[in-house]
Amino acid sequence: MYSFEQLAGQERNIRFLRGAIRQARWIHAYLFLGPEGTGKKTLALAFAKALNCLDQQAFQAGQACGMCRSCQKIEHGNHPDVHLFQPQGTALRIDQAREIRRLAELKPYEGRYKVFILDQAERLTAEAANSLLKLLEEPPDRCAFILLASDLGAMLPTVVSRCVTVRTQPVPTAQMEAILQERARADGRELDPGDVRVACALAEGSVGKARDLAEGRLAGLRQAALQFVLNVGRWSAADCLDFSAHWEDKREEAGLLIQLLQGIYHDLLWIKLASGLAQGYLLHPDQAPALAEAARTLSLDAILQSLQLCRWVERQLDRNLSVRLALDVLLLDLRECFAGRDVPLVATEYEGG
Amino acid sequence: MFFRCEREPFLQAIQAAQRAVSSRTTLPILSGLLLNLEDGTLTVTGTDLDLGIETQFGVEQKEPGAMVLDARALADIVRRLPDRQVELSLDAATHLARITSGPAHFEIHSLDAADYPALPDPGEGLQWSVSYPVLRQLIRFTTFAAANDDTRASLNGALLELEDGEAHMVATDSYRLALFVQPQGAATSVKALIPAQTLQEVAKLLVDVPEAQAQITLGKSHALFQLGSTRVVTRLIDATFPNYRQIIPASFVTETVVDRLALQSALERASLLSRGGAVIVKMEISADQLQISASVPDEGDYREALPAQSTGEDLEVAFNARYLLDALRVIPNAAVRLRCTGSRSASLLMPEGPLAGGPATATSPAPDAARQQGDAPAAPEEAGGASAESASGGRFVYMVMPVMYR
Numbered sequence: 222m223y224s225f226e227q228l229a230g231q232e233r234n235i236r237f238l239r240g241a242i243r244q245a246r247w248i249h250a251y252l253f254l255g256p257e258g259t260g261k262k263t264l265a266l267a268f269a270k271a272l273n274c275l276d277q278q279a280f281q282a283g284q285a286c287g288m289c290r291s292c293q294k295i296e297h298g299n300h301p302d303v304h305l306f307q308p309q310g311t312a313l314r315i316d317q318a319r320e321i322r323r324l325a326e327l328k329p330y331e332g333r334y335k336v337f338i339l340d341q342a343e344r345l346t347a348e349a350a351n352s353l354l355k356l357l358e359e360p361p362d363r364c365a366f367i368l369l370a371s372d373l374g375a376m377l378p379t380v381v382s383r384c385v386t387v388r389t390q391p392v393p394t395a396q397m398e399a400i401l402q403e404r405a406r407a408d409g410r411e412l413d414p415g416d417v418r419v420a421c422a423l424a425e426g427s428v429g430k431a432r433d434l435a436e437g438r439l440a441g442l443r444q445a446a447l448q449f450v451l452n453v454g455r456w457s458a459a460d461c462l463d464f465s466a467h468w469e470d471k472r473e474e475a476g477l478l479i480q481l482l483q484g485i486y487h488d489l490l491w492i493k494l495a496s497g498l499a500q501g502y503l504l505h506p507d508q509a510p511a512l513a514e515a516a517r518t519l520s521l522d523a524i525l526q527s528l529q530l531c532r533w534v535e536r537q538l539d540r541n542l543s544v545r546l547a548l549d550v551l552l553l554d555l556r557e558c559f560a561g562r563d564v565p566l567v568a569t570e571y572e573g574g
Numbered sequence: 575m576f577f578r579c580e581r582e583p584f585l586q587a588i589q590a591a592q593r594a595v596s597s598r599t600t601l602p603i604l605s606g607l608l609l610n611l612e613d614g615t616l617t618v619t620g621t622d623l624d625l626g627i628e629t630q631f632g633v634e635q636k637e638p639g640a641m642v643l644d645a646r647a648l649a650d651i652v653r654r655l656p657d658r659q660v661e662l663s664l665d666a667a668t669h670l671a672r673i674t675s676g677p678a679h680f681e682i683h684s685l686d687a688a689d690y691p692a693l694p695d696p697g698e699g700l701q702w703s704v705s706y707p708v709l710r711q712l713i714r715f716t717t718f719a720a721a722n723d724d725t726r727a728s729l730n731g732a733l734l735e736l737e738d739g740e741a742h743m744v745a746t747d748s749y750r751l752a753l754f755v756q757p758q759g760a761a762t763s764v765k766a767l768i769p770a771q772t773l774q775e776v777a778k779l780l781v782d783v784p785e786a787q788a789q790i791t792l793g794k795s796h797a798l799f800q801l802g803s804t805r806v807v808t809r810l811i812d813a814t815f816p817n818y819r820q821i822i823p824a825s826f827v828t829e830t831v832v833d834r835l836a837l838q839s840a841l842e843r844a845s846l847l848s849r850g851g852a853v854i855v856k857m858e859i860s861a862d863q864l865q866i867s868a869s870v871p872d873e874g875d876y877r878e879a880l881p882a883q884s885t886g887e888d889l890e891v892a893f894n895a896r897y898l899l900d901a902l903r904v905i906p907n908a909a910v911r912l913r914c915t916g917s918r919s920a921s922l923l924m925p926e927g928p929l930a931g932g933p934a935t936a937t938s939p940a941p942d943a944a945r946q947q948g949d950a951p952a953a954p955e956e957a958g959g960a961s962a963e964s965a966s967g968g969r970f971v972y973m974v975m976p977v978m979y980r
Contacts, residue, residue: 290688299603299689301623306600319725326727327809328795330623331691 255389391426575639696793
């Protein structure tokens with residue numbers, strides 16, 4: 222459930238949009254521009270809720286109560302006046318544009334305003350975009366258009382010029398950590414600061430993604446990855462294969478595990494290069510003593526090679542390689558690296574070719 | 575929510591409400607039907623926001639409540655239930671609906687009834703009471719001529735005009751126009767542009783009850799059709815319908831009367847020249863015959879002469895065969911009259927003599943129509959019992975634009 226209050230890291234945009242609603246000076250066409258995962262759609266839905274909130278007090282304040290029928294329907298994607306259009310296949314097509322034009326001519330079914338949200342608006346075909354120009358320029362009464370895009374260059378300038386641009390930014394990692402901890406405390410829970418730090422680092426600026434990670438499977442995976450790197454020196458090849466078997470058919474989690482391994486080797490690299498100065502830059506500061514110990518036994522070459530191996534296997538996973546096979550190879554190779562043996566990097570040969 | 579009912583009325587209610595459910599909807603809730611149980615009456619509602627259908631019937635109520643179930647799943651399940659009795663309950667905690675009939679037991683997911691949009695209220699408006707057969711005639715004779723594209727909203731509907739004690743219904747796609755005039759209108763005057771698709775759904779709900787009356791409320795932006803225990807609410811099209819009265823010609827250079835079934839089957843034969851596409855037929859009208867010919871490049875030629883009784887000049891005029899066929903298929907009379915104003919201006923096609931009873935409710939051709947057509951055999955589909963429709967005294971006019979003959 223999102224309303225403006227709960228949209229973390231977007232304070233500036235929220236202030237701007239709320240003020241616009243409060244003073245009844247909002248514009249009929251907005252372009253929300255920002256990288257994937259920075260809350261564009263969430264912001265658009267929160268705007269739609271605020272425009273249609275049945276709680277008069279909340280509406281006058283430019284807010285959404287989040288409790289009324291209207292807010293609930295928008296949350297469930299069932300509000301007859303709030304339309305979310307997403308690309309059909311690869312593009313937002315002319316048929317969808319026609320449907321938008323048809324719907325825009327109708328009066329709101331039950332809400333105050335009709336809100337049209339066009340997700341990935343850079344994927345509007347030229348035809349579709351052109352057919353919407355008139356609507357964006359002179360929309361019928363009680364209509365709001367919100368275009369969401371991450372690539373300004375792919376949009377028609379004639380469309381962009383008809384919209385007020387609102388930029389969404391990735392939320393800085395430090396701020397995300399604070400938000401996550403604050404919310405957990407509000408719910409009376411305690412999150413492991415180490416997990417939160419890693420979750421925020423992996424979330425690419427999206428609070429929602431960080432929260433899912435921190436409250437979900439991340440904790441177990443982080444412990445597993447640490448356990449592997451810190452102990453692999455004492456493991457047999459069979460231990461490595463047993464470990465790998467956990468992730469059979471769990472592509473997403475295996476991908477996360479590899480990202481976590483990279484993070485740990487990255488920490489080792491910091492310690493190796495900067496030793497005492499590294500502390501502030503570590504992804505896993507809570508494990509600093511153990512990591513320092515591991516860094517001492519590893520050569521710089523071994524660390525660099527491990528990082529390269531992780532990156533290569535990560536790419537192979539995207540290419541639909543068997544998860545089990547990829548992890549088997551990676552873990553065995555990392556073990557070899559740890560033992561100081563040189564692992565021929567098949568990767569560079571393939572990548573070069 | 576908990577009730578027990580007979581399967582058949584339940585299935586009928588579901589199928590009626592399902593007519594308003596669109597297969598391609600952006601709101602998940604609209605793929606469902608709302609079941610609302612109150613005071614021993616179950617109301618089943620379906621809507622696509624343009625059209626809403628709501629039908630009620632009595633059930634054995636154990637506990638009131640409401641829920642939304644996927645329309646198609648519900649219809650399929652209820653149709654195949656083994657027993658005549660159905661029991662349906664909702665587990666409020668898990669949102670699971672339990673359907674039990676004899677030994678069969680279903681549990682399906684339900685959606686939150688509070689998310690279901692309320693059907694619009696047409697508000698204060700003109701009330702018109704019309705018998706089922708008359709309403710069906712108005713719809714059947716006109717809606718086929720409406721346009722079926724999104725670009726011209728005003729042509730996607732049929733205009734219902736109540737004026738001077740007459741009811742007019744008219745639809746056009748700008749190439750042809752169908753007008754039906756019914757002498758039993760209301761006293762007041764009102765106009766409403768009703769989506770043609772809605773009207774066709776209404777026609778399907780008009781079961782054969784000759785004395786039944788439909789109550790129509792024409793509001794500002796919505797219309798309500800009360801058909802027994804079923805309510806149909808539709809959005810009205812907010813556009814101006816072309817002024818059709820002044821474009822219907824009143825004087826003609828050539829008129830010909832021809833057997834309706836003979837003309838219809840001749841045009842169907844001509845249409846065989848093109849698979850799916852439109853065939854242009856040339857008509858050469860002379861005093862006692864109507865020569866029909868068609869030529870489709872790369873396909874072939876067709877020609878046929880029909881006996882006809884013509885007055886006025888000899889004329890060559892060409893039409894899209896499909897447009898003529900659409901009208902011929904609804905005209906019940908044994909003979910039709912084609913009135914032409916020239917080879918480049920509109921022609922009228924109308925039943926010869928007073929309108930006979932509709933083929934749908936099967937009646938013998940009106941005596942006048944049969945007399946005009948000496949050698950016309952009685953159309954087989956028209957044989958059968960009499961119907962209330964033959965007495966309704968409606969008037970059907972079909973205007974069609976000729977095309978250039980290549």
